[in-house]
Amino acid sequence: MSDHSIDIKISKASKSKIESVDFNNLDFGKVFTDHMFVCDYKNGAWQTPEITPYQPLTIAPSARVFHYGQAVFEGMKAFKDEQDQIWMFRPEDNHDRINKSSVRMAIPEFPKDVFFEGLTQLLHLEKDWIQKGKGNSLYIRPFVIATEEAISASPANTYKFMIICSPAQSYYAGEVRVLFAEEFSRAADGGVGFAKAAGNYGAQFYPTSLANKKGYQQIIWTDASTHEYLEEAGTMNIFFRVGDTLLTTPTSDRILDGITRKSLIQLAEDTNIDVEIRQISVAEIKEAARKGELKEIFGAGTAAVINPISGFEHAGEKFELPKLDDSYATFFKEKLLNIQYNISEDPHGWRFRV
Amino acid sequence: MSDHSIDIKISKASKSKIESVDFNNLDFGKVFTDHMFVCDYKNGAWQTPEITPYQPLTIAPSARVFHYGQAVFEGMKAFKDEQDQIWMFRPEDNHDRINKSSVRMAIPEFPKDVFFEGLTQLLHLEKDWIQKGKGNSLYIRPFVIATEEAISASPANTYKFMIICSPAQSYYAGEVRVLFAEEFSRAADGGVGFAKAAGNYGAQFYPTSLANKKGYQQIIWTDASTHEYLEEAGTMNIFFRVGDTLLTTPTSDRILDGITRKSLIQLAEDTNIDVEIRQISVAEIKEAARKGELKEIFGAGTAAVINPISGFEHAGEKFELPKLDDSYATFFKEKLLNIQYNISEDPHGWRFRV
Numbered sequence A, B: 001m002s003d004h005s006i007d008i009k010i011s012k013a014s015k016s017k018i019e020s021v022d023f024n025n026l027d028f029g030k031v032f033t034d035h036m037f038v039c040d041y042k043n044g045a046w047q048t049p050e051i052t053p054y055q056p057l058t059i060a061p062s063a064r065v066f067h068y069g070q071a072v073f074e075g076m077k078a079f080k081d082e083q084d085q086i087w088m089f090r091p092e093d094n095h096d097r098i099n100k101s102s103v104r105m106a107i108p109e110f111p112k113d114v115f116f117e118g119l120t121q122l123l124h125l126e127k128d129w130i131q132k133g134k135g136n137s138l139y140i141r142p143f144v145i146a147t148e149e150a151i152s153a154s155p156a157n158t159y160k161f162m163i164i165c166s167p168a169q170s171y172y173a174g175e176v177r178v179l180f181a182e183e184f185s186r187a188a189d190g191g192v193g194f195a196k197a198a199g200n201y202g203a204q205f206y207p208t209s210l211a212n213k214k215g216y217q218q219i220i221w222t223d224a225s226t227h228e229y230l231e232e233a234g235t236m237n238i239f240f241r242v243g244d245t246l247l248t249t250p251t252s253d254r255i256l257d258g259i260t261r262k263s264l265i266q267l268a269e270d271t272n273i274d275v276e277i278r279q280i281s282v283a284e285i286k287e288a289a290r291k292g293e294l295k296e297i298f299g300a301g302t303a304a305v306i307n308p309i310s311g312f313e314h315a316g317e318k319f320e321l322p323k324l325d326d327s328y329a330t331f332f333k334e335k336l337l338n339i340q341y342n343i344s345e346d347p348h349g350w351r352f353r354v
């Protein structure tokens, strides 16, 4: 997919940093590749895109992004197969979603052809940064920020769309235990929870740090009105396995429409696993846990793929989940990775050749 | 209030821009003074503060503020009296509040002595930018942003605290009509609505732009769960005058604890105007309007001081408010300005000599 009517100005880094990177010891999101993609919006239009060396921005202290959080982002990955081919997973959905997020944050949408041309050219330049081997990937972060130098509380007239890339390793997060939220909340009805709006994430850091102090790595958010229904985690949608049925919350304006989530739902249907997409109450999950029927909880998202959860706490009650040999989490993770790394068939056409 | 144990490194602008500024034609928040105050946080501590020329920042595209909206701000004003003395209004409350906002956004609190020393020195440098005359002021914007170059979704280890200043004129916003929110919402229980967190503001731009298209300048937000109770506007707390009683919503974790709001409540008590601080339903306000008992609605906030509202719409019903000769809005605005500009007594010690 290369559209030569789109002109991208490319200035290459004089020297690659890749030699200095230890690909076996990567902290997530701390090392960035040699180049970035940048496109400015002004006078009502997206201007000529550029690929430049990865470098600091020069940006006014009055830029609206700093004051009003007018910013959205996406998270996607590129994978390399054994033949050195580069693949992505359903990237059109990320493009759709960043534009949905943008609309909600009063940011102009970014054109699909420029998005894909920029992504493709950037990834070709950075191909050595994508390491082979299941679990290794290049994490790709498209984002848009409001750059106009004006602190009146209204939408900006200028923006910067960028793509930066960071090599990522498969990681074992250790045992992950979660707290079901009882007091704090992530999103309101009629709010921006469904958008990957920057402020949604910073707002979770404090409650999560309190959870960390209690020994929980993450929070599973509940609805803000009653705290009786389970929603999602900070960067993952959540699945519950009760008996052999998989439960997950419907998407709404409070919940991110995760690409991993919807892929899992499809894979479950393909393999005749029952999936119920419905409101899930805290009470029923605790009840299922007490009866021994709650077999698994896991998170699903691009960064962690599938993240099994080994226990949870709610209202002072602690629950441990069984260790299973035939977990859905392992089954789905394997299925997904095999598609992503071009190991298995791809019946739904999810793979995207870069 | 000058504490010489606090060392501020000052580098002055080589030439002031003030000559180029038309103080009679100021757009709010677009022109900035010659200097800014900057203090970096790293290695667990706020470093030596600086005053530098107002200039762009150099900041990594991976800085967490761009991705996760980890950012808070304040808005305050400096006034000049006829004797060229400079005053602020309850600035300790702004310092308190930025720290409350910071705690909620997992940002380290900023020390009070450095805040006041920086503010004072900056304002002394910029004193010519503060124009005399009721309504003229210097709008002061302290803010904090997460600068760490890392896109993992967790609190940053490095921050920048800054103060920038923009000259402001008293302005007449024209007739302001508002829409009572029916679908969109601003804040969730257990969320960050009470904080001046950047993302709260960007999240309002889109619903507000839809309201603008219907002919309404602003939205009055309602509670996210039922949309039956009135909360506040985008950058103002809201007061309703029913008969001769003033009503305003209690503060909560959804509502900003406005300094103008609490000053008005005090001024109302001082002048024997009844104030009820309680939940205010949309239904009762519409009912009062129908009966001719709703005399005024006005917003209260630092930027606009008092902003009278001339009409509103809810559920397709439109209401116009009467034009009063003896409005509370005018009465309170006058009272407040007289204190702020050192024209009247200051019984509560709200004025702060810079």
Ligand SMILES: Cc1ncc(COP(=O)(O)O)c(C=O)c1O
Pocket: A075, A196, A232, A233, A234, A235, A236, A237, A256, A257, A258, A259, A260, A261, A300, A301, A302, A303
């Ligand atoms: C809030 C939230 N939920 C869920 C997800 C998972 O979505 P996806 O599977 O598309 O990565 C993410 C990450 O993108 C997220 O930020």
Ligand SMILES: Cc1ncc(COP(=O)(O)O)c(C=O)c1O
Pocket: B075, B196, B232, B233, B234, B235, B236, B237, B256, B257, B258, B259, B260, B261, B300, B301, B302, B303
């Ligand atoms: C959401 C919100 N409400 C109310 C206010 C008014 O607060 P203050 O009177 O302290 O300026 C502001 C502005 O600071 C605000 O941002």
